[in-house]
Amino acid sequence: MTDSHWQPSASLKTLKARADLLATIRRFFTARNILEVDTPLLAKYSVTDPYMDVLMADNPVGQQDSYFLQTSPEYAMKRLLAADSGPIYQICKAFRKGEAGGRHNPEFTMLEWYRPDFDHHQLMNEVEALVSEVLNNQQPFERVTYHDLFLKHFSVDPHSSDCEAIRSIARQHLDIQMESEQKDDWLNLLMAESIEPTLGIDTPVFIIDYPSSQSALAKIGMDNNGNAVAQRFELYCQGLELANGYFELTDVEEQKQRFEKDHQLRQVLSAPTVEADQFLLAAMEQGLPSCAGVALGVDRLLMLSQGLKGIAEAISFSIDRA
Template sequence: MEEILKLRSKLLKVVRGFFELQGFIEVETPLMVPYENPDSNVVNVKVSFSNFSGKKFNWFLHTSPEFFMKRIIWHGIPRIYQISKVFRNGEITESHNVEFTMVEWYRTGADYKKGMEETLELLKECVKAAKKEELSYRGKRSHLHGYISFTVEEAFREFAGVKDIFDEEEVLKVSKEKEYESAFFKLLVDKVEPALAEFQVPVFLYNYPAKFSAMAKVKGNYAERFELYVCGLELANGYTELTDFESYKKKFFEKGKQAVDKGFLKLLKEKPLPSCEGVALGFDRVLMLITGKKIHEVIPFSTKKLINELILPNF
């Protein structure tokens, strides 16, 4: 445990130093919020509390500090970052933990290409501080001397045999699925991601189909969104961010979530978010790549370990 704690401490200092040198302000936002994540693929952990009068509130632990950080950007702070605990229900694997640490940042006046550049620079600083020559995960190895990038269209053509990722009928036929979304992600997980793991340098996957834009701006039929893979492990997700009220309102309500971020929508109705890029990076996964360990081995008291304590005998 001591080795991991020392490494975590060192890399947290590296992250803070990296952003402070570029004029970013470190911020804190609520962990416990009255709003759900609008993405139907991400499930919040629910939490209940009461006030002194006994009134009960059913809220959520946040899955990302995204929308409160965007409120800060809206108020005119141009560069912010946060190192935050986040929570995602149902996520327990060798690379997922219900509670994990995310590094998230926003910069006004920039787009997702700047986010790609920053993400790689930050990763290099962490690896340098750890005095490592290469990274590893599941037997795959990677160095940081260069990188490769593929559009999603290029990657699906080369690794999944899909000539046109925007042709839903072709994607359904190749995947043998019945719905485009499930077909897309089946091919991504079964064909594309294993192929990306074979590259011995970081790989950027970018320009996602508009249907999978999340909170990214859309141009034509693709979204200005990227994900970074190292040794086949997804490490970061970044966008050129949406800025207008109507786009966010549609995103918040189209998935059928009931508890939507009314406070953020209220601000956007007054004026749009400044043009900006945003990136979320899994801090624990950086440690995984540096040490070659699984996530529950780099988080001192992981969800998996605590679940295992439940079978201990009574004392």
């Protein structure tokens, strides 16, 4: 490490642009009468997602159990929704272990918001309005189904094809050594390595109707071909994933089942056991209103708006300088 590591990884020009971006975001939500909230970064529970590695911390009050640095404010914000907060947004730090590189930093800034009585299509409209304002975009965003993406790139139906068919296509197109019996592992690999770099190059694009097995915390619906699909979206700009949104699951029994499936998959993957968030489940028992929610990467939005090459240029101090 050299003496220069004391210096910021972002230029002062970029830091001023970052301040302007945060002010623009707050004006956007103030104009829509959406309440800014603040929830804990340090919490007793975290996500059960088998593919997400979380950062832990000692219990701050000296008790035995460890706490987690939050991967997103989602669970806490849903507790606020269940307490009748109405529409809310938050700009906060989030943490994900092992994520470092040109587009990732273990500590990053996230914008997350929730709209009661919206579905994911209505929320996409609002996401488009915000991102267009920041990027000074004049063209309507594209909307493409997950099904059509895979037909276009690989001539395969990602919903009806089995794991062996998807694995065979991945091995034809990619030089990989991965072994997995999970179909979604191969779909995710093809998406990340072959499809994502081509998305939103000229015009930002929403990808919709993901396989139901990739629903996370989204509701399940049916597409025009009769496939069960997750009612969620991801937004891509210039090959960069910018936002991930859901028509939120509100059924607590279904939520418990999904947490259990995550637990079982963690065992298969030999991943650490993570207890389901009992506070979230209790809030859902009370009643989570019908709503749509989205998480958007603020650092990545700044990268796009300023033409930056990597996330380190968008934050004051990247992980190697923190």
